[in-house]
Amino acid sequence: MIIVTGATGHLGTQIVESVLERVPAASVGVSVRDPAKARGLSDRGVRVRAGDFTDPGSLAHAFEDADQVLVISAAIRGGGAFDANRVAIDAAKAAGAGRVLYTSHQAASPDSLFPPQLVHAATEAHLAGQSVPFTALRNGFYANALGIHLDSALSTGRIVVPEDGPVSWTAHEDLAEVAAIALTDDGTLDGISAPLTASVALDLGQVAGILSTLTGQTITRVTVSDDEWRASAIERGLPPMVADFSLGMFQAARRGEFAVTDSTLETLIGHATTPVEHTLRQLLADR
Numbered sequence: 001m002i003i004v005t006g007a008t009g010h011l012g013t014q015i016v017e018s019v020l021e022r023v024p025a026a027s028v029g030v031s032v033r034d035p036a037k038a039r040g041l042s043d044r045g046v047r048v049r050a051g052d053f054t055d056p057g058s059l060a061h062a063f064e065d066a067d068q069v070l071v072i073s074a075a076i077r078g079g080g081a082f083d084a085n086r087v088a089i090d091a092a093k094a095a096g097a098g099r100v101l102y103t104s105h106q107a108a109s110p111d112s113l114f115p116p117q118l119v120h121a122a123t124e125a126h127l128a129g130q131s132v133p134f135t136a137l138r139n140g141f142y143a144n145a146l147g148i149h150l151d152s153a154l155s156t157g158r159i160v161v162p163e164d165g166p167v168s169w170t171a172h173e174d175l176a177e178v179a180a181i182a183l184t185d186d187g188t189l190d191g192i193s194a195p196l197t198a199s200v201a202l203d204l205g206q207v208a209g210i211l212s213t214l215t216g217q218t219i220t221r222v223t224v225s226d227d228e229w230r231a232s233a234i235e236r237g238l239p240p241m242v243a244d245f246s247l248g249m250f251q252a253a254r255r256g257e258f259a260v261t262d263s264t265l266e267t268l269i270g271h272a273t274t275p276v277e278h279t280l281r282q283l284l285a286d287r
Contacts, residue, residue, distance in 0.1 A: 001065050002183050003029045003097075005051065005088060006072035008037040010144070011103065014176035015070065015183075016041065022184040031062035053084035059091035066097040068183055073103050073120065077245060081116070085123040093132050101182060102127055103175075104136040106168065106195035107257040114252035115245060124192060135182055135189045140170030140197030140265070141258050143279040146207060150283060153219045159208050160222045162229045162250040166201035167258040170265070171274035174198070178268050194264040198273040201259045210277055214284065226251070 002019060006012040007030035019028055025044050031051030032038045042048040051062030053074050063069055069092035074084035085102070092100045108120035124136045146169065149159050178196055182189040202210075205221040212219045224232075226247055233243040252258065266273050 001027055001029050001047070001067055003031055003063055003066045003069045003092075004072070004183075005031045005053075005062075005070065006075075007041065008032050008034070009072065009075070011142075011172050011176060012072050014172055015072075015179045016046070018176050018180035019183055020044070020046070022180060029062075029066070031059065053088045054080075056087050056091060059088060060095060063092055063095035063097065066092060066095050068099045068101065069095070069097045070101040070179065070183060071103070073123070077115075077242075081119045082122045082126075085119070086126050089123070089127055089130065093130050097132065099133045099135070100127060100130070101135040101137060101179070103179070104138050104192070106138045106140050106197055106260055106262075107252065108136075108138060109257070112252055112257055113255060114248040114257065117252070117257070128192075133190065136192045137175070137179055137182065137189070138193045138195050139175050140168040140195065142175075143169035143171050143198070143274075143276050144283060145169075146276070146280060147283045149204070149207070150211075150287065153208065153211055154215065154217065154287075157218055158220050158222050159204055160224055160229070160232075161204060162226045162247065163223050163254050164204050164250050165253040165256055165259055166203050167253055168195070168197035168201045168261050169207075169276045169279070170196070170198045171276075171279050174265060174269055174273050178265055181268055188268065195260045195262040196265040196268075197261050198276070199261055199263070199266060200275075201261050202276060203253075207276065207280075210280060214277065214280055 007016045029047035035048050038048045049062040051059045071088045074081045104120045107117045110121045127134045208219045208221040
């Protein structure tokens with residue numbers, strides 16, 4: 001049985017749908033914190049069980065009879081994220097899974113300037129040390145993260161942020177498809193994958209240009225210092241810890257951590273990666 005965690009989240013939902021295009025529903029299970037939110041999957045024959053990375057006991061039941069477990073990285077800030085990922089990986093091994101997969105990031109590194117990459121690097125190292133076949137899917141930076149800039153861009157005509165750098169903004173639908181391929185096509189991706197990224201990398205100045213074209217509104221990218229941006233973010237109500245977390249993303253981007261592009265994703269899914277314009281149109285339509 002293929003088990004997918006976080007199956008009611010944005011990425012998990014799309015992964016399960018892509019898996020169900022390839023294998024019967026009876027061979028798929030999901031581990032979710034709130035089974036009621038996955039009732040639609042249960043109605044289609046998918047096994048739905050409650051599982052929470054912060055409750056190891058719940059995972060033994062959620063992962064029962066697993067042949068493979070896909071651990072979608074915990075959406076937790078701080079050190080708790082690694083602990084949660086580790087618990088899920090250990091539970092998958094204990095359940096007898098013959099393979100464990102993990103949604104990592106193309107910039108995973110123990111010396112990254114963006115804290116989540118430290119978590120991904122530590123999780124990859126833990127996964128590799130479990131003596132179980134594994135796959136770390138080194139996903140490109142999720143393109144829908146650009147949504148955090150839309151309110152300011154549309155209301156003021158400006159994206160005011162620190163100096164950044166190119167980012168390989170990658171669509172969830174492409175990453176969901178490659179995860180499903182990895183789960184259903186033995187040997188397609190083993191160990192730590194190549195970067196699974198869009199074919200181009202864009203900085204926020206280029207994103208502002210695309211938004212201008214899509215909206216018909218002139219949107220300008222304005223660069224401010226790190227200190228000025230942090231102070232302004234805190235003044236707007238962002239907790240200092242969250243401001244520092246976000247600042248790390250800009251610092252990592254300008255160091256080039258997210259500028260990598262690779263053809264592996266396009267090769268595996270068999271078509272061109274989704275352009276950032278498509279994701280931005282979706283984000284604008286959802287407002």
